[in-house]
Amino acid sequence: MKGFDLVALLSNPGFRAMLLHGLFMTFVVAIGSWLLAMSLGIALLAIRQLPGRIAEAAVAAYISYHRNVPTLVQLMLWYFGIASLLPGALQEWLSDHNAEALFAILGLGLCQAAYFSEDLRSGLRAVPPGQEEAAHALGHGFIGTMRFVLMPQAFRNALPALVNHTVSLFKNSSLAMAIGVAELTHAVKEVESESFRTFETYLVATIIYLACSLLLMAAGAALSRRATLAGAR
Amino acid sequence: MLHNAIAIVSENWLLLLIGQYPNGPLGGIAATLILSVLGIVLAFPLSVLIALARISRWRLLRAPATALVYLVRGVPLLMIIFWVYFLFPLLLGANVPGFATMVCTLVIYEGAFLSEVVRAGIEALPRGQMDAARALGHSYPRAMRYVILPQALYNMLPAILSQFISTIKETTLGYVINVPELTFAANQINNRLLTKPFEVFLILALTYYAVCWSLTWVATWLERRIATRRAGPAPIGMMAARA
Numbered sequence: 001m002k003g004f005d006l007v008a009l010l011s012n013p014g015f016r017a018m019l020l021h022g023l024f025m026t027f028v029v030a031i032g033s034w035l036l037a038m039s040l041g042i043a044l045l046a047i048r049q050l051p052g053r054i055a056e057a058a059v060a061a062y063i064s065y066h067r068n069v070p071t072l073v074q075l076m077l078w079y080f081g082i083a084s085l086l087p088g089a090l091q092e093w094l095s096d097h098n099a100e101a102l103f104a105i106l107g108l109g110l111c112q113a114a115y116f117s118e119d120l121r122s123g124l125r126a127v128p129p130g131q132e133e134a135a136h137a138l139g140h141g142f143i144g145t146m147r148f149v150l151m152p153q154a155f156r157n158a159l160p161a162l163v164n165h166t167v168s169l170f171k172n173s174s175l176a177m178a179i180g181v182a183e184l185t186h187a188v189k190e191v192e193s194e195s196f197r198t199f200e201t202y203l204v205a206t207i208i209y210l211a212c213s214l215l216l217m218a219a220g221a222a223l224s225r226r227a228t229l230a231g232a233r
Numbered sequence: 234m235l236h237n238a239i240a241i242v243s244e245n246w247l248l249l250l251i252g253q254y255p256n257g258p259l260g261g262i263a264a265t266l267i268l269s270v271l272g273i274v275l276a277f278p279l280s281v282l283i284a285l286a287r288i289s290r291w292r293l294l295r296a297p298a299t300a301l302v303y304l305v306r307g308v309p310l311l312m313i314i315f316w317v318y319f320l321f322p323l324l325l326g327a328n329v330p331g332f333a334t335m336v337c338t339l340v341i342y343e344g345a346f347l348s349e350v351v352r353a354g355i356e357a358l359p360r361g362q363m364d365a366a367r368a369l370g371h372s373y374p375r376a377m378r379y380v381i382l383p384q385a386l387y388n389m390l391p392a393i394l395s396q397f398i399s400t401i402k403e404t405t406l407g408y409v410i411n412v413p414e415l416t417f418a419a420n421q422i423n424n425r426l427l428t429k430p431f432e433v434f435l436i437l438a439l440t441y442y443a444v445c446w447s448l449t450w451v452a453t454w455l456e457r458r459i460a461t462r463r464a465g466p467a468p469i470g471m472m473a474a475r476a
Contacts, residue, residue: 068445069438070402073416077438080423081431167306174309178409185311198319206308206316213307 022187036109163220
């Protein structure tokens, strides 16, 4: 093993480019799946509000599946399993368009949507029932009540849980390496095996992940402070 | 498709259950469960120590414990696995098998997350409990040991159980360093069959689902039971359940 030398690792343009590209892919996967998860999470919550038992049961089954099956297994099922059932033309198109990353975004997004949806649902449940009645009394319909009265408060209540799950989504983006996405953890393994500087490589990746997670946590804390002030309960 | 899946299960159920056991290392569901139980059982005392350090009056204890928790919470489990995989053989000067690496990783990771659960449990108890214990002449450690911790840990049982469920899901990452557990077994089957990936991974997903769903059910039942037994209204700030 060579002596500790962080500069030697980072001053190598090849290694630097690999790590930066890895970081970029981590952001692509994390942001893409976050957007999918948040929109689907809201949609699932909306479906749950529909009258009738079937919608409720379907959403409950969706959430139960995604929370009780390991995320890595869900990714494997998508990338190795479900992908193999698609028609040939679609499979070819996918493999020309970074199928690994697309399936990682899809798998992580669908999985995290279950968590976001549950967070929002508990946030919604915590809104006092008088709020809904008051909104109806003021002449808001179902959509107006949701959009202008209930959901803003639900988001505020759910904020800490949403932030926690955003951090875990960001960390879970590292699982994408198992299906071959060239994100940061994947890049780390490659740089490590080429440079033989395991310690330095892991250190760089750990600092990057930690900095991003702490930044997300701090942003979440700042956001919830602001939301509490604006809430003026 | 269904009869394919049934055929795969009936030919490979032993591999899925115990891996290649008599002829090789223990694997399959058995290894997954042993890993999770070892991980959570060994992490538990560590988590109580971390939690006590985090609520300590002394900065010298509080600061490193807080730093450790934030470090573990901010870094993907996969990176921690790589660190342990790389550092432990160097520190011990001996080969560490994948199974032991995974147990060590889970103890570190779960220790940090569980400590947040334990801390929340301690902080959710009414302050009067500590005051009363001190007024009765207990020292701080004895008050913790005999008054605070028993109540806090009892109230935290459901949260600890859901942490156990998370641990089961986290053992899947052992696949990356070739720990022979359930996910590894499924990949072995898939590599041998080659033509039926959907069936194999569906079986894998449903197996995890069955295990985790039944434990979730127990956790919910336990939570309800404890909630009715505990007269106090204090709501417990649940720590982040994770993916």
